[in-house]
Amino acid sequence: MQCHIRLVLDAQNQMNLRLHCLGKKNVLQKTTALSHALYNSHDTRPFHPGVAGDNYIFRQFLDYKSYTYTYLLADTASREAIMIDPVIETVERDYRILQELGVNLIAAVNTHVHADHVTGSGELKKRVPGCKSMIAGVSKARADLKLRANDSIKFGRFELEVRSTPGHTNGCLTYVWHEKGMVFTGDALLIRGCGRTDFQEGSPGVLYDSVHSQIFSLPKHFKVFPAHDYTGQTMSTIDEEVKFNPRLRRSRSEFIEIMNNLKLPYPKQIDKALPANMVCGIYDEMDKAAQV
Ligand SMILES: N[C@@H](CCC(=O)N[C@@H](CSS)C(=O)NCC(=O)O)C(=O)O
Numbered sequence: 001m002q003c004h005i006r007l008v009l010d011a012q013n014q015m016n017l018r019l020h021c022l023g024k025k026n027v028l029q030k031t032t033a034l035s036h037a038l039y040n041s042h043d044t045r046p047f048h049p050g051v052a053g054d055n056y057i058f059r060q061f062l063d064y065k066s067y068t069y070t071y072l073l074a075d076t077a078s079r080e081a082i083m084i085d086p087v088i089e090t091v092e093r094d095y096r097i098l099q100e101l102g103v104n105l106i107a108a109v110n111t112h113v114h115a116d117h118v119t120g121s122g123e124l125k126k127r128v129p130g131c132k133s134m135i136a137g138v139s140k141a142r143a144d145l146k147l148r149a150n151d152s153i154k155f156g157r158f159e160l161e162v163r164s165t166p167g168h169t170n171g172c173l174t175y176v177w178h179e180k181g182m183v184f185t186g187d188a189l190l191i192r193g194c195g196r197t198d199f200q201e202g203s204p205g206v207l208y209d210s211v212h213s214q215i216f217s218l219p220k221h222f223k224v225f226p227a228h229d230y231t232g233q234t235m236s237t238i239d240e241e242v243k244f245n246p247r248l249r250r251s252r253s254e255f256i257e258i259m260n261n262l263k264l265p266y267p268k269q270i271d272k273a274l275p276a277n278m279v280c281g282i283y284d285e286m287d288k289a290a291q292v
Contacts, residue, residue, distance in 0.1 A: 056158065056180065057101060060225065060234060061094060063087040066117035066269070067228050070094060071184060073177070074103045075156025082107040082155045084175060084184050085227050086120030088281050094120065095127050104128075106155060110135040110143070111186025111227055112172040113277045115200060116267035122282030133280050136164070139171030141278045147173060160184075163214045167207020168195030174215060181222045183238070189215050190226045191233045192245055197259045199266070200274075204259035208252050216242050 057074040066087065072094070074081035081103035086094055098105050105128045108121035113135070121133040121143070134153065137146030147153075149164035153175065160175040165188040172195070175184040187195030189211050197204045215224075220239035242249065247258050267273070 057081070057103065058180075058182075059097070061090065061097075063090050063117065065089060066267075067230050068114070068117055069225065069227055069229070069234075070120070071225060072097070072101075072103075073155065073158070073160075074101070075158055078156035079103045080156040081105050082109055082153060082160075083120075083124065084109050085111055085114070085186070086124055088118040088120045088123055088276075091120040091123040091127070095124065098128070105131045107132050107134055107145075107153060109147075109153060109175070110141075110277075111174070111184065111188075112136065112169045113139050113141050113200070113274065114187075114227075115270045115273050115277075116228075117269055118273050118276040119281040122280040125280070126282075136171030136173050138166075139169065141171070142280050165189075165207075165210040165214050166201070167197060167203055167205075167210045168200070170201040172210070176218065176222075181219065182225060183215065183218055183222050184225050184227075185215060186227045189224060189241060189245075189248070191224065191229050191231070191236045192241070194245070194247055194259075196262060196264055198262065198264070199270075204256040205252065207259070208248065208255045211248055216248075 055076050057072065057076060059072040061070040061072070062068070063070065068085060068087050070086050070090065071084040072081060073084070079102060081098065083094065083105060086108050105124060108119075108124045108131055110119055110121060110133070125131050125133055132144040134145045134147050135141045135143040137148050147162050149162060151162040152159040153162065158177065158179060160177050163174040163176060165172045165174040165185070168187040172186050172188050174186060174188055177183070188207065194207060194211065196202065197207055216238060218238050220237065220242070222238045224236040224238060224241060226236075247255055250258065
């Protein structure tokens, strides 16, 4: 009898092993969900990128101009939501999605004073009454709430732990969602890369220490969501970055040598972005600040 096994996906993205014998097919085994197979090599919990999970919403948005990722996190019960690193050019899209999903944006949270795009925090605040802007206090940027290490950002039943990860800028923060095993690293840790250290308050030694002590110390299966990717990748894991990050898996002195020789061109929007981001991306505020 001629038999062969086929791996097929059903409507729920479940992988089925089917034994085809003499034209008859039998489902042998319903394996784990595809999303689990793809994303959770170390974690047995299901993961739903970009769709509503059982009690939370997670979305990753891209700004095509600066290759910045904005993240939406929400509690499906209370409908409270936060956005990490919104971009001014995509505020209309993001605001529309907030309305469509019926969530209430309580905070626009920045990982740092970005040099390559203007933050959408100020424009989101104009559209959503009660939405608070947040950034590290040490950045000296204007915001409703100045964050520091060990603070927690609460939305509904969830919370993010704030970790200080300077080195790309002094005020770089990393946000850890322990319950869901996710970490939002801003520019401190990128996928197979890291933030440059050649302007603002950049320091390769400080960045190396930040990443190793505050990020690489997280559980291996935690999923890494950076503020940018220039190669089409969307996420990584702590395990992958510890093993494969071509800069940060090296010794501290090798890392410093690499970072001091990157020779990257300055971001195109730097002259506009830095002053605008010191005032939450609100141009009226910039004008006022310039007049003082
Ligand atoms: N070409 C882009 C800027 C690219 C860039 O410099 N990215 C920064 C993060 S934004 S300040 C960075 O740290 N890159 C690290 C790297 O290794 O590329 C533009 O003109 O906007």
